[in-house]
Amino acid sequence: MKNSEFGKKIEQLEEEKMHLRLDVDVQKLETEKLRKGKNKAEEDLDSLKTDYKKLRLSMRTAGLGKTS
Numbered sequence: 001m002k003n004s005e006f007g008k009k010i011e012q013l014e015e016e017k018m019h020l021r022l023d024v025d026v027q028k029l030e031t032e033k034l035r036k037g038k039n040k041a042e043e044d045l046d047s048l049k050t051d052y053k054k055l056r057l058s059m060r061t062a063g064l065g066k067t068s
Helices: 003-062
Strands: none
Touching: none
């Protein structure tokens, strides 16, 4: 191989390396976004469970929900 061929190959590898780094950065951002969404969904679920328990307790206290 000639020096110019080596130079082109090195440039090509450097460009591929840059693209791979960008791909990794994008993957990290997407992972973080999904993690935040999961945490929000878990918080919402916990809140719904708490509200449901409060509602059931209120219904029990008020005597609602009983079948005769």
